[in-house]
Amino acid sequence: MQRVRKGGTSFKLWREQKWLFLMSVPFVLWIFVFNYLPVWGWTMAFQNFRPGRAFGDQEWVGLSHFAELFADERFYLVLRNTLGMSLLGLFVGYTVPIAFALLLNEMRGRVFKRSIQTIAYLPHFVSWVIVAGLVTKMLSVDGIVNELLMLLHLTDEPIQFMAREHWFWGVVTMSDMWKETGWNSIIFLAAIVGIDPELHEAATMDGAGRFRRMWHITLPGIRPTIMVMLILSIGWLTSIGFEKQYLLGNPIVSDYSEVLDLYVLNYGIKVGRYSYGTAIGIFNSVVSIVLLLISNGIFKRMTKESVI
Amino acid sequence: MPQTAVKSGGKASDRIFTALLYALMTTVGVVTLYPFINILAISLNDSADTVRGGIYLWPRSFTLDNYRTIFQYSNLLTAFGNSVLRTVLGTFAGLFSASLIAYSLSRKDFVARRFVSLALAFTLYFSGGLVPVYMLIRDLHLLNSFWVYILPGLVSAWNVFILRSYIDGLPFVLQESAKLDGANDLQIFAKVILPLCKPVLATIALFLAVGQWNAWFDTFLYNGGRTSLTTLQYELMKILQNTSASGGNAAAVHGGQELANRVSPESIRMSITIVATVPILVVYPFLQNYFVKGLTLGAVKS
Incomplete structure (x- = not known):
């Protein structure tokens, strides 16, 4: 019973605010790609990153790049x-x-x-x-x-x-x-x-x-x-x-x-x-x-x- | 000027203060304007004559040859075209995204309001850094592509926040009555809100357009190898960096040779600089009132 009612409200909410979601959420996905996804690239700092290799095939080197930097x-x-x-x-x-x-x-x-x-x-x-x-x-x-x-x-x-x-x-x-x-x-x-x-x-x-x-x-x-x-x-x-x-x-x-x-x-x-x-x-x-x-x-x- | 001094009290110290103030402000004005006037004069002066020196505020031997020469350099026309195209497209795309997001954020009842707002605010303080962004652009196949000028910077949190605070200041009654008439949120946005936002949209359009017109680093980093995708600022940067980048000292590097035969590099640099500056000088005075308001509004709010 409860689940049905809950679904009902969220459907109602969707119907009411459909346009507001459509106006903003696609752009949030957009900034996720262009502004947040690069943070994933930080993993490169801990690898000997080679372009073209799969993520699993990269060589992990820990903090050695940082050590080199500070030296x-x-x-x-x-x-x-x-x-x-x-x-x-x-x-x-x-x-x-x-x-x-x-x-x-x-x-x-x-x-x-x-x-x-x-x-x-x-x-x-x-x-x-x-x-x-x-x-x-x-x-x-x-x-x-x-x-x-x-x-x-x-x-x-x-x-x-x-x-x-x-x-x-x-x-x-x-x-x-x-x-x-x-x-x-x-x-x-x-x-x-x-x-x-x-x-x-x-x-x-x-x-x-x-x-x-x-x-x-x-x-x-x-x-x-x-x-x-x-x-x-x-x-x-x-x-x-x-x-x-x-x-x-x-x-x-x-x-x-x-x-x-x-x-x-x-x-x-x-x-x-x-x-x-x-x-x-x-x-x-x-x-x-x-x-x-x-x-x-x-x-x-x-x-x-x-x-x- | 004397009247102002009298009006403001007439104390001797106040009068000296006023005199110094006006002298200082005049200096500021001259120091700001002189470089522009000087390069305009040089760009309109005969190249061989310029070498003799002594061009300050107006050309001594007037000619349009410098401009004729730079526009024969075909890269420059391509560059000009790309710069115009990215400015127009980038401005419209930026206005589109900013106004849609800003409206949804201005609605207090919108359930995802806080989430959207935080997601945007974070981007103001934080960036992934040069290399990760470069790798992302590469992985998205945006290297050597015109779209790299438009897509990555499509959403600007700053513009969204300026616009939202403007919409927040509009009377809510208008939206309510439209709603009673059966309009949905998209219609309210397009028919009620957007027309009222013209002044702030003009401000943001100016920021976006100037940003696009002035950008050179994206061309340098992502499209440097493609002459068909070059932009005016990038071409100017290359010419300025190559021809005696260090003000006539030993580090002067060769370059711009193909042009240098007929017209001196100095004249070339000055004319291209004018070509890259003039569009801004033309629009700017008309929009001054708008951007001052827009900027203050956004800053007060944030």
């Missing part, structure tokens, strides 16, 4: 580059857009303010291929930057920016800043709009100037937004990708430009060492999940809320 000096260099450029990017990618949003908010001329916004968001939509081309052009020996430096007598001969390995992190960070500052400020600008204007009026009555109001009212007012964005991006620290590094780098600076994903590309896919490449990928994923959990934990303790 490789190059790996630590790459890890240093990844974390170094991530942290620089995190710092500049936070402070500069916040400052930009605060300053933009202080502008009174509407047309000018809107024009600056339009211009500042623009580079976000341009590909890294193009940005790398622009940066290379501007920083070249006969580029505008060198011309200005020489005009101001800051340097006697053109500087080869792209060939100085110690400057590579700086070049990447500045390019990122050029491309994304405007875009990243949008979210902070939106938060600023939500601040109670009475606070500003009260502070003005108390004789606070614009700069002090900005510092004591606007900035604390967007703190929750700042915190959430910070936690989110800490989770993405090791997954900075490699586009910028690949496009801006060259053999001369490779000791400072190679990051984890590039290492996977160069020592995993290109030479067919799939197992080794997978091991690096797993390391990368595990580190970013740990970072995300840690930062979320800190955030929870501070605000009693969770971002994830």
